[in-house]
Amino acid sequence: MANPFGCIGVLVVLTLAIGMGLGLQSCGSGNRMSRPNNENEVIAGLAQAGKVIELRVGQILMVELPESPTSGRVWQMLRRPDGTVLMPDGNRYEQTPEQEARQDLIGMQQLRFEAVGSGETLLSLALVRPGTGLSSSDERWMGQIIVR
Numbered sequence: 001m002a003n004p005f006g007c008i009g010v011l012v013v014l015t016l017a018i019g020m021g022l023g024l025q026s027c028g029s030g031n032r033m034s035r036p037n038n039e040n041e042v043i044a045g046l047a048q049a050g051k052v053i054e055l056r057v058g059q060i061l062m063v064e065l066p067e068s069p070t071s072g073r074v075w076q077m078l079r080r081p082d083g084t085v086l087m088p089d090g091n092r093y094e095q096t097p098e099q100e101a102r103q104d105l106i107g108m109q110q111l112r113f114e115a116v117g118s119g120e121t122l123l124s125l126a127l128v129r130p131g132t133g134l135s136s137s138d139e140r141w142m143g144q145i146i147v148r
Contacts, residue, residue, distance in 0.1 A: 044143060052144045053123075055115040061086070063125065065141055067109040069093060073127045075109045075141070078134065082121035085147050089114045115147040 041060045044053055055061055065075050077088065088111070095107035111125065127139040 046141070048143055049141045050143070052146060055086075055145065055147045057115050057117060057147055059115045059147075060089070061113040061115065061123075061145065063111045063113070063123070063141070063143075064108045065111070065125070065127070066106050067093060067127065068106045070105050072129050073138075074130060075111060075125050075127050076130070077111075078124040078126050078140070079122075081113070081123050081145065082119060084117045085115070085119040085121040086123065086145050087114050087116050088112070113145075115145075118147055120144065120146050 040058065041062055042053065042055055043062045043064055045064050046066070053061065063075075067073065067075060075091070080088070091109060091111040093107055093109050095104065099107055113123070121144075123143050123145050125141040126134055128134060
């Protein structure tokens with residue numbers, strides 16, 4: 001199977017590598033797969049950027065990405081995924097009890113999606129300042145979602 005991302009995939013990986021080098025790795029949990037709350041939930045983070053994520057109809061995809069509310073930036077969709085395959089289902093910001101105790105400035109933004117029908121779609125996110133538009137320096141996360 002050919003690489004579905006081509007040059008875009010390389011750009012995403014490079015952008016993420018640069019972002020991690022600038023300090024995102026300090027949040028610790030950005031590169032791990034979190035333990036799902038239940039077997040119907042699939043959790044993806046920075047390590048899954050540029051990869052294929054397979055779901056079953058009815059499963060929940062939780063994308064957990066590092067974010068700092070003090071930066072004024074939040075993770076947003078660049079383009080809505082195919083709504084017959086994957087539907088956005090809310091988002092929230094969360095810190096672990098350890099992060100709260102240390103008064104960390106970085107936590108995790110969790111973006112939730114429901115697999116609603118069979119098919120394939122791209123999920124493309126960017127860490128942006130709301131209302132200012134997309135910048136070439138904004139970090140990005142993209143995954144190919146396959147729902148069976």
